Amino acid sequence: MPDELDVLERHPKTAKPGEVMRPHNLMCFGCGAESPHGLQLEMYAGEGFTVEAKMPVEQWMEGGPGVIHGGILSSALDDVMGMTPRLLGPPGVTVHLQVDFLQPIPVGKTLHLRAEILGRQRRKIYTEGVAHLGDPERPVARANGVFVTVDVREHFAEHVENSAKAAEYMGGKPQL
Numbered sequence: 001m002p003d004e005l006d007v008l009e010r011h012p013k014t015a016k017p018g019e020v021m022r023p024h025n026l027m028c029f030g031c032g033a034e035s036p037h038g039l040q041l042e043m044y045a046g047e048g049f050t051v052e053a054k055m056p057v058e059q060w061m062e063g064g065p066g067v068i069h070g071g072i073l074s075s076a077l078d079d080v081m082g083m084t085p086r087l088l089g090p091p092g093v094t095v096h097l098q099v100d101f102l103q104p105i106p107v108g109k110t111l112h113l114r115a116e117i118l119g120r121q122r123r124k125i126y127t128e129g130v131a132h133l134g135d136p137e138r139p140v141a142r143a144n145g146v147f148v149t150v151d152v153r154e155h156f157a158e159h160v161e162n163s164a165k166a167a168e169y170m171g172g173k174p175q176l
């Protein structure tokens with residue numbers, strides 16, 4: 001993370017602490033409530049520059065026998081960290097993701113996910129994510145992500161027709 005950082009300020013219209021945050025997109029693999037094969041994470045704004053979510057570790061998420069697949073865990077951390085730019089204003093897309101897997105995460109447990117903005121410089125938002133199984137003092141994974149804010153209309157213009165929600169997005173009435 002660079003030394004010279006911008007001042008962080010919560011956007012006046014962002015969710016207040018304890019409120020649910022709108023999904024990136026109803027079909028988002030991480031947070032989309034209509035994504036049929038997705039994680040369907042419900043995210044809550046926390047205090048300061050934080051976002052929280054809980055994810056039951058289900059059988060279909062298995063990687064090694066009885067434990068979560070690392071890619072599923074990475075996706076969940078990516079998406080929770082990826083929600084934090086919304087606390088400041090425009091959404092950001094992941095440009096860098098790093099995950100440390102500290103402990104095996106058993107199927108049947110509930111994963112507690114928390115992301116926090118560490119700093120911002122221009123369009124770059126530096127974040128960290130932590131996962132635990134109920135005891136915040138015993139993290140099972142840690143992550144860092146860098147997100148770059150984008151003008152969503154411009155950024156997705158070339159690809160939005162591939163979305164399952166293309167008609168709504170292109171009709172100018174996105175159901176976010």
Ligand SMILES: CCCCCCCCCCCCCCCC(=O)SCCNC(=O)CCNC(=O)[C@H](O)C(C)(C)COP(=O)(O)OP(=O)(O)OC[C@H]1O[C@@H](n2cnc3c(N)ncnc32)[C@H](O)[C@@H]1OP(=O)(O)O
Pocket residue numbers: 024025028078079082091092093094095096121122123124146148150152153155156157160169174
């Ligand atoms: C119509 C539809 C409505 C839909 C409404 C939905 C809205 C909701 C959307 C949100 C969705 C999120 C979903 C979850 C998170 C994903 O899953 S996102 C998916 C994976 N990520 C991607 O596809 C991003 C691919 N990358 C890109 O498209 C381009 O790299 C970007 C991000 C647009 C940046 O390109 P650019 O605009 O040309 O900017 P660029 O100057 O290259 O970089 C900007 C700054 O970032 C830095 N940077 C770039 N890459 C890196 C890197 N890898 N590491 C560190 N720094 C970097 C640059 O050095 C530069 O820094 P400064 O010059 O300011 O110091």
